[in-house]
Amino acid sequence: MDYLLHIFIMIAIYAILGLSFNLILGYTGLIAMCHAAFFAIGAYTSALLGTHFGTHFLIGIAAGMVVSGVISLLVAIPAIRVRDEYLIVTTLALLMIVYTVLMNWIDLTRGASGLSGIPRPSLFGYRISSPMAFIPLMFGFTLLVFLACWRIVYSPFGRVLRAIREDEVATESLGKDVRAFKIWVFVTGGALAAIAGSLFAHYMTYISPANFTINDTILIFAVVIIGGTANAWGPVVGAIILVSVMEALRFMEISPVIVGFTRQIAYGAILIFFMCFRPHGFLGEFAARPPKNGGKRNFSFPREEGISPRADEPRRARELFPQESVSRPAGALLRLKGVNKNFGGLKAVNDCTLDLAQGKIVGLIGPNGAGKTTLFNVVTGFYPPDSGSVTFSEKDISSLPAHRITHLGIARSFQDLRLFRNMTVLDNVLVARPRQTGENLFWIFIRPGSVSREEKENREKAMAFLEFVGLADQAGELAGNLSFAEQKLLSLARLLATEARLILLDEPASGLDSKVMENLFPLVKDLVKFGKTICIVEHNMEVIRSMVDEIVFLNEGKVLARGTPEQIMKAPELAEIYFGG
C-alpha cells in the first residue's frame, strides 16, 4: 500500500513539474533545457533551510520559489534575447552549471553525498511523516499549481503566450513586449517547479545532485510531450503514464543493474515514437479548451456570395472607431528625415525624407527591391535606422522597440500575413487589443473581476471588428482554415483592433481577385473617415489609382517622386524605372 502511495506522490511531483514546464515549452514554445535546475534549486533551498534553521516547510517552499525565480530571471534576461537554438544551449549550460555547483560547493551542499535528515513537514502542529499523510498535502499543492496554470493559460496573458509560439514577429507587431512575456513565463515556470523540489526534498528526506541531472529534464520533457503540449490536463496525464511506466519496469524480471538502462531506453523510445506518430501527445492540443463562446451575437444580416463587408452601418462603425473626434495635429503625423538603412553594402533605404499628413491615404510604389518593405520595417521599429530620424506625432520613435511603436499608434500588416494559424479568428483579433489588464500576471490573480470585465468588453469589440470586415460568423474557426481572402480580411481586422492611428498595409491586394478587392477596398477607404491615416505598399496600379490621395515613388531606397496618381502615372521616366525599358 505504501508503495502505491509512493507512486501517487511521485506522480503529483512530476505533474507539478510538467505543468510548470508546459507553460514554458508547450504554450510559449521556448525550448528550455534547464527545468531540472529549478527543481533542484527548490529542493536544496528547502532542504538547507529545514536542516540548518528548522524553518517551517511552507516558508521553505516560499523561499525555494523566490530563489528559483530570481535565478531564472537572471538566466532569462540574457537568454531570451537570443534565438531558439541559442536558448537550448544557454539553458543546458545553466543546468550543467547548477549541477556542477551542487556537486562542488561541498560546504553548502555536501556535494555528491547529498543532504540527509531533511525534516518531514509539519502543518498546524501535526507532523506529516507517513506516506499516507503526505497524500492530501501533495494533492493540495498539485491542485493549487494546476489551478494557477489553468488561470494563467486561459487568461489574456496565456493568449499572448500562444501567439508568441505561433509567430513572435506578428505578436511584437501587435504591441506586445514579447521579451517581457517570455521572461515572465520563464520565471513563473521556474518558481512553480521549485514547489515540486521542496515537496520532493521533504518527502524523500534525502537529496543529492544525482536526482537533478539532464535525465530528469528529459523526463520532465517527456511528461509534457506525451501528455500533450499546450494542454492543461496534458502534464497530469503525462505524469501518470510515465511514472507508471517507470515503476512498472520494477516488476519485470530485470536485473537491478540494467533496470535503470531499460527505463531510459523506454523513455527514449517513447519520445521517438510520439514524435513520429503523435507529436501533440496523448491529449493533443485542443482537448481541454473551455467550451466558451462569450459574447455570442446574433448576426442576422444575410451573407452575400463572396466576402461582403457591410459598410452600411455607420453607427456601429462609429462605436468601433471613436477617434474621429481626435483633432488633427498641425504638423505631419509621420515624419522621416534623412533615414538610412544599410544591409552590408546594400543601401536599402537611402536618405529618405518624407512627411505623411493625417487623414490621407498614401501609396508607396516602386519596383521590387526599392526598399518599400524595409521602410515599413524601419518605421515600425523592426530595424533601427542607421541614421536619420523617424517622428510620429512630434515624438521621436527612431530607437523605440517595435511593440512600443505599435502602442503609440502605428500598426502594419505583413505581406505573408503572419496570422496565428492555430488560434481562432476571434483570438487573433483579441490578441491585438491594446493595454489589456489581463496580460499582467499579477492582475490576473489579484483583480480577476476587472480582468474578466475587460475581457468581456474586448470580446465585444473584437466581434465588432470582425463584423466590420465580414468575418463575424467565422469567429470560432481556426485562422489557418480560412480561405486566403478571408485571411487577408482577418489580418485587417487584427490590425484595426490595435486602434492604431497610422496603418501601414504591405501589399494588401496581392493574391486577391478583383471581386474581392471591390468589396475590400471601400472598407479601407472608409477608415479615413474615422480618423485613420493609411500608407499602402502596392504593385496593383488599379488599386493605387482608385484608393490613394497621393503617391510616393521609391527606387533603390530613394524617394524619386511624390504627387497625385495622375502626376506620377504620367511621368515617363518613372514608368521606365518601374516597368523597365
Add this chain to the structure above:
Amino acid sequence: MDLFVQLTINGLTLGSIYLLLGISWGLIFAVTRTFHFAHGATFVVAAYFTYLFQQWGQPLIFAAFGGICCAALFGVATEGLLYRYLRRAFATPLVIFIAALGILITVENLIAMGFGTDAKPLEGFPVRVIKIGRVGFNNLHVVMFVTAGVLFAALMLYLHRTKTGKALRAVISNPEMAEVIGIDVRKYFLIAFGLGSLLVAPAAVLVTIERGATPDLGHWAILYSFMPVIIGGIGSLPGAALAGIIVGLAESIGIWKISSQWQVGIAFVVLVAVLLLKPTGLFGFRVYRGKI
C-alpha cells in the same frame, strides 16, 4: 612558465577534439538546420564499434576504420530514416529535437546495457611520452592535434574547391534557391550527415584510446559539439574550429586557478559570456530566416 606551456599544450590537444566535434556538428547544422542532438550517439557508435571490431580480432587501424564507417552509416541513417520522415510531416524544430534526444538516450542506454558502464579501452597504440625541456606530452596528443588540423583543412578545401563542396555551401546559404537551380537538396542533406559523422568519428576513436569509452560520452560529445558552434557563431566553420581551440585552452588554463572539479563549468561560463556580449557568436554572420 613551464606550467603555462604545459597547460597550453594540454589545452591545444583538448581543443583539437572540441574542434572536430564542433566542425562536424556545425556542418550538419549549417546545411540542414537540424539540431542534431543525436550527434552524441554517432560519437559513441564510433567508439564502441571500434572497440567491438578490435574484440573480434582486428588490428587497431582496421577496427578504427570499421568504427568510423559504422558511425557514418549511423549518421546518414538518422537523417534518412528519421529526420527526413519528420520533416516531411511538417514537424517543428522542437519535435525533431526531441526525437533526436530520444535517439541519444536510447543508443547510449542500449550500449550501457550491452557493454556495461566501465571504460572500454582500445589496444594497439603504444603511447610514447615526448619531453621538450620540462614540458611533456605524448604521441597521442600529437596525433590528435595533427588529425584535427588535417581534417579541418580537408573540409575547407572540400567545401571551397570541389563541385559537391560548393553545392553544400549553396545549400548552407539558401536551400530554397539551391533547389531551384537544380541541386538535389535531399541528397546533400544526406551528404552533410555523412560528412559530419565521418569527421566526428576519428575524435571518438582518439578519445577512446586516451581514456576508454563509456556510454555517457554521448552526452559529453553533443555538449561540446554545439558549444564551439554557438560560441564561434552559427554558419562559420572556421569560427567553430577556433572556438573549439579556445574552449580547450580556457578549460586547461582554468584548472590553474580553479580546482579541476569546476572545469566543466568553465566552458559553460565562456558560452554564456560570449552570448551576453555578442549574441551571434564570435564570428557568426548568419542572419536567420524567420526574422523579417
